[in-house]
Amino acid sequence: MTEPSPDLATAVRALMPRAQRELAELVAFPSIADPQLGLERECQAAAQWVADALRAEGLTNVSLIDTPDGSQSVYGELTGVPDAPTVLLYAHYDVQPQLDEAAWSTPPFELVERDGRWYGRGAADCKGNILMHLTALRALRESGGQVLPVNLKVIIEGSEEQGTGGMEQYALAHPELLTADAIVIGDVGNFAAGLPTATASLRGITxxxxxxxxxxxxxxxxxxxxxxxxxxxxxxxxxxxxxxxxxxxxxxxxxxxxTWPGVSYPEDRFRADARVLDGVALIGTGGIADRLWAxxxxxxxxxxxxxxxxxxxxxxxxxxxxxxxxxxxxxxxxxxxxxxxxxxxxxxxxxxxxxxxxxxxGHPFLAETSGPAYEALGEAMREAFGTDMVVAGEGGSIPLCNTLRTLYPKAEIVLIGVEEPTTQIHAVNESVDPEELTRMALSEALFLRRYAQVWQG
CATH class of the missing domain: 3.30.70.360 (Alpha-Beta Plaits)
Structure with a gap:
């Protein structure tokens, strides 16, 4: 088993208390981008928090972008590395409604540590992935202070959960903004906790x-x-x-x-992940992966x-x-x-x-899984988790993926994140496993370091 790079692994571990504090700050914003709920100020405050965090990491040209659906996206960049590829990091700060607040074990917009997990709306989807990005960048800087090995762009959108297409429309009108060689979509997660996963397929939604x-x-x-x-x-x-x-x-x-041609999903594990009650039958026919992804x-x-x-x-x-x-x-x-x-x-x-x-x-998405980005990601995840990366599907939708592929057909799009099955995204008692956040931040840091090497051949 390959041991993680000690400098990066140590840096990531040391940064986790800060990640917890900042995730608590971000979760405290009920940034639900539904205009009927009147939470525009909370969404704007969350966007400003992200912008301030990017500036603090030295990103330039940080700006709040007013998109056509009324939401704000946050953009920043760190460029100027000659003969290096450009990587775009994506996540979103808007969240799903809390649903029945009385059904939560703890207040939905307060990050609470319980039984080794961090609970709160957006802790995994997708504010946890924002902290994954930030922690990876900080670890690279703090593990020896080296210059970031790639040119970097970051886009954090504010209405992904509503599906109103604000960032998609803006990107189509400003195609030069997000151009990149590799795009890391931080809005999914591992097939199982501790199993490094690249998501290659997304179902669309109508x-x-x-x-x-x-x-x-x-x-x-x-x-x-x-x-x-x-x-x-x-x-x-x-x-x-x-x-x-x-x-x-x-x-x-x-x-x-x-049928789904890739990794299978055992029924007993699915029942546990989905918390199906004893004696209740699953619906549908065929393999679980077929039903979920194909x-x-x-x-x-x-x-x-x-x-x-x-x-x-x-x-x-x-x-x-x-x-x-x-x-x-x-x-x-x-x-x-x-x-x-x-x-x-x-x-x-x-x-x-x-x-x-x-x-x-939003349209379905199918990724190409060969190329320098996937090669670098596989190596990075193997080092961070100590086991080989698998490729799986995802039943959810991320509409921006197809927009980015249309605009940048040569760019590799990889989908990763902290949202493993037990996080209960979109449900009450959403949570994130801090160990998953730690290993995913390390994976991303290792990826950014290695992608430049693989890209240059």
């Missing part, structure tokens, strides 16, 4: 809003129930049609038999209906749901959304009034 109307107003269920068309019942029938008897996604016109998957992410508390005995006049469809590489999100809408319309019973509204989306 969403729609489905609204059913049947009556001019709610009706007494005793007086009218049994004949009056119930909008909620109609909506449930429509949504149920999206799944077959095994729970697999079944949308007319969309193939759902693709096939379309539909999820009902929200329903507007009366809550149980305070409900009345009424036939519902209207009901609405938000439906999310994950789209595998090789499938167009436009084709997938068209198929989803057509399916929903065909499934509507009782001639109800149905309105389907197209929402935001």
């Amino acid at each position: 969403e729609v809003s489905v609204e059913v109307r049947t009556l001019a107003g709610n009706l007494h269920s005793g007086q009218f129930g049994g004949a009056a068309p119930d909008a909620l019942a109609a909506l449930l029938k429509i949504l149920a049609s999206l799944y077959d008897e095994h729970g697999a996604t079944t949308i007319n016109g969309l193939p759902a038999d693709q 096939r379309p998957a539909v999820t009902v992410v929200g329903i507007d209906v009366p809550s149980v508390v305070g409900s009345t005995s009424s036939v519902q006049a209207g009901a609405r749901a938000k439906v999310s469809l994950r789209v595998p590489p090789g499938m167009s999100i436009e084709t997938a959304q068209d198929a989803l809408i057509a399916h929903l319309e065909q499934a509507a019973p009782w001639q109800v009034q149905l309105t389907v509204t197209r929402l935001n989306g």
Whole structure:
């Protein structure tokens, strides 16, 4: 087993208390980029924190970029190294809503150490990855004070979770800004804690809003129930049609038999990672990796209906749901959304009034895994973790990836991060394993050092 470079490994370890303090500062901002929540000032404060951190590390031309969707991205650079490649580091500072705050074991916007993990919204997705970048850069500087071996650009966006495309639109309008030889997307994680992983595949995402109307107003269920068309019942029938008897996604016109050629995902480990309750069956057919990374998957992410508390005995006049469809590489999100809408319309019973509204989306992504960046990353991760890097898929979406590939077709795009399966990103009690953050920061520092060597041949 290769031992990590002692200077970098020591530097990273020494920097972890600072990383914890700064992650606590960053987590304290409820930087949710949903304009309906009125948290613009918190988002701006988080962006300013990132800008100040980049300046403190000596980056130049640090600026807050106003993007077309109203969010701010943070840019900085450190260039001027002759005959060296340019590396772009990416992450985002916006986070998902905290959901049910009462379900959190600790306050969601307070970083709390418990049982060897750091808990808080954004601790992993994606503020933990911002600290991964910062710690890697600091370790390179402090382990002997050498000049950074590559030219560097950093972009930290502010609306990735909302999928409104602010940074994508800005990049397309300013194609010179993010040009690089290698792009490190810090917004994923390892296949399992302690197993170094490069993510080579991302599913895309497309969403729609489905609204059913049947009556001019709610009706007494005793007086009218049994004949009056119930909008909620109609909506449930429509949504149920999206799944077959095994729970697999079944949308007319969309193939759902693709297979994943890479690393497998054992069912027992998936059940543990997903915290599936004892006795509850998994949904779908085929291998777990096929279902997660190679096939379309539909999820009902929200329903507007009366809550149980305070409900009345009424036939519902209207009901609405938000439906999310994950789209595998090789499938167009436009084709997938068209198929989803057509399916929903065909499934509507009782001639109800149905309105389907197209929402935001992002394209799937498939990376090329050969080249100097992947070679350097494999060596760096092997040294940092003591085991070989694996290549896996990821069911989530990062819309900017395809924009960057379109703008810079010769650039290698690698996806890494601290978000291993037990971090519970997008859920309550999100957390990060500080040991993963330590090893990923070391991996990135080693990568930046070695990429320049491999790139030059």
